[in-house]
Amino acid sequence: MRPNSRDVTTGRRFAGVPLGSGRVFPRSHGAVSNPAGASEGRGASPPKQSTLGSEEWNPWEIDERNEQEHRFKTSLQILNKSTKGKTDLHVQIWGKAAIGLYLWEHIFEGLLDPPDGTAPWREGNAVVGRTRYSFITGPAVVPGYFSVDVNNVVLILNGREKAKIFYATQWLLYAQNLIQTQKLQHLAVVLLGNEHCNNEWINQFLKRNGGFVELLFIIYDSPWINDVDVFQWPLGVATYRNFPAVEASWSMLHNERPYLCNFLGTIYENSSRQALMNILTQDGNDKLCWVSAREQWQPQETNESLKNYQDALLQSDLTLCPAGVNTECYRIYEACSYGSVPVVEDVMTAGSCGNTSVHHNAPLQLLKSMDAPFIFIKNWKELPAILEKEKTIILQEKIQRRKMLLHWYQHFKTELKMRFTNILESSFLMNNKS
Numbered sequence: 001m002r003p004n005s006r007d008v009t010t011g012r013r014f015a016g017v018p019l020g021s022g023r024v025f026p027r028s029h030g031a032v033s034n035p036a037g038a039s040e041g042r043g044a045s046p047p048k049q050s051t052l053g054s055e056e057w058n059p060w061e062i063d064e065r066n067e068q069e070h071r072f073k074t075s076l077q078i079l080n081k082s083t084k085g086k087t088d089l090h091v092q093i094w095g096k097a098a099i100g101l102y103l104w105e106h107i108f109e110g111l112l113d114p115p116d117g118t119a120p121w122r123e124g125n126a127v128v129g130r131t132r133y134s135f136i137t138g139p140a141v142v143p144g145y146f147s148v149d150v151n152n153v154v155l156i157l158n159g160r161e162k163a164k165i166f167y168a169t170q171w172l173l174y175a176q177n178l179i180q181t182q183k184l185q186h187l188a189v190v191l192l193g194n195e196h197c198n199n200e201w202i203n204q205f206l207k208r209n210g211g212f213v214e215l216l217f218i219i220y221d222s223p224w225i226n227d228v229d230v231f232q233w234p235l236g237v238a239t240y241r242n243f244p245a246v247e248a249s250w251s252m253l254h255n256e257r258p259y260l261c262n263f264l265g266t267i268y269e270n271s272s273r274q275a276l277m278n279i280l281t282q283d284g285n286d287k288l289c290w291v292s293a294r295e296q297w298q299p300q301e302t303n304e305s306l307k308n309y310q311d312a313l314l315q316s317d318l319t320l321c322p323a324g325v326n327t328e329c330y331r332i333y334e335a336c337s338y339g340s341v342p343v344v345e346d347v348m349t350a351g352s353c354g355n356t357s358v359h360h361n362a363p364l365q366l367l368k369s370m371d372a373p374f375i376f377i378k379n380w381k382e383l384p385a386i387l388e389k390e391k392t393i394i395l396q397e398k399i400q401r402r403k404m405l406l407h408w409y410q411h412f413k414t415e416l417k418m419r420f421t422n423i424l425e426s427s428f429l430m431n432n433k434s
Helices: 062-082 099-107 162-180 200-205 250-254 272-282 303-314 330-337 365-369 380-392 395-433
Strands: 089-095 122-128 131-137 152-158 186-192 215-219 230-233 259-266 290-294 316-321 341-345 375-377
Touching (some): 089 099, 099 152, 162 186, 162 200, 230 365, 250 395, 303 316, 341 380
Parallel strands (some): 215 230, 259 290, 259 316
């Protein structure tokens, strides 16, 4: 039986970080240590939501403030107009991987009931285009233990490693049984792929190979992507570590930021991250940046270390994004959330993710195709010149750059929501007619 819970109407989620009241550290203090660790671990319990702190009113800034708020809402208002009228498609999304929260809360800007992230069953509803979405997630969403009363499902899975693949396969076999017994008609999958793009295990389930998965949205630069039945999807922020959906504040846009750049993360031996740290230290720029390094990755994080990480993003003009196992990392999207320009190491990592002879924009094809306003570098030796230039940029220019980055990121998410919906409508509705 389906657990008892009430429906939630669609709406924007403005999650809780008191951006206007973040701590400020003068540059002369040098690197700030973070004993709890940050960037790659977010606490076990979700941070409390709070509203943005009230800002002191300034009569000379009110017009610009109103204009800024209006521009931030424009794309959403256009989207809302397009959702009025009859819905032709009902799609239920089963969120069985943390990336599902990025899709629902960040891209769809949807609400979940109950808001408590530890609840066993959470759900929400939204309407986009001609499609009515319902979203369910939580440990109580188990194959065979909830009622399936829709014809169309998007299944969100984690296929990053062997144990996750086994779990994902059980869900696919469950969905296959529903299709074979005509309890389900259409299935799409959003997959957190392997960081080396070794995803062959799901091939047998794709419809083009005789399976039943009509559409695959896959994270990382897979050579399978053809924009016909396989599409690229963004990694997004680390929702599994409780990184929130952030709304821009006046101070985020207009305040002087005390740091040129930030990097908080794990340093792996003989990696480009180690090279990055050496370059920062060698030129003394680690004194102008918020740097906190650790030798061992930590999957979890405390509320304090999460706040430290958010403060670093909020108070830095640039966020350094060295490649990890894959070039695409959560840090890129988290920096965008705070208007801190990502400096991205634009190199193809080991594995079979990209074939540069075919994909000339690899890696990060999705971000580049949407003209991400980032700083792309091939080697961290380029960083000192970037930081020297950064020292000469006046505050007004930085404000305009932040606005451009935040507007781009909002447009990026809105565009993905519309693309996702259009793809589902084209495929599912067309197949219904045929």
